[in-house]
């Protein structure tokens with residue numbers, strides 16, 4: 321059987337335990353997983369791409385088949401470069417659906433040979449997003465339990 325590679329893309333600003341769960345489950349199914357940290361110019365980010373990559377590397381270091389990289393162009397081009405036939409995204413509530421549908425159909429238009437797969441989030445992460453975490457961390461709340469320890473610490477320092 322051929323080697324199955326997937327790309328898990330996102331802003332990950334910062335990575336949450338919901339993201340980590342998706343990455344871990346993708347790494348269970350695919351032989352190789354590239355976490356692509358997107359430098360989305362339309363979104364103002366709290367952490368630099370390098371910082372975001374550092375957090376994900378730290379929390380995935382025990383997964384031998386996961387690599388973390390920056391990606392700035394079109395996602396399908398990145399996937400092609402990595403010889404990945406699959407894009408994996410996480411799905412939370414119905415509210416994610418329309419947006420994901422839009423991206424998926426655009427990516428399919430750009431390259432029909434790349435398939436997008438969705439992993440349903442665990443119940444406990446259904447209402448967890450990077451933006452809501454940043455929102456409460458801004459007011460000095462402790463977000464341990466929602467994000468990896470390294471991220472909780474970085475948020476604390478950022479907003480001190």
Ligand code: ADP
Nearest residue numbers: 329330331332338339409410411441445448449
């Ligand atoms: P983007 O800016 O591309 O939406 P995000 O970093 O917000 O990137 O999310 C990356 C991926 O992780 C998306 O597929 C998103 O739906 C998924 N995701 C975000 N939060 C969670 C969560 N709590 N549980 C599962 N998947 C999630």
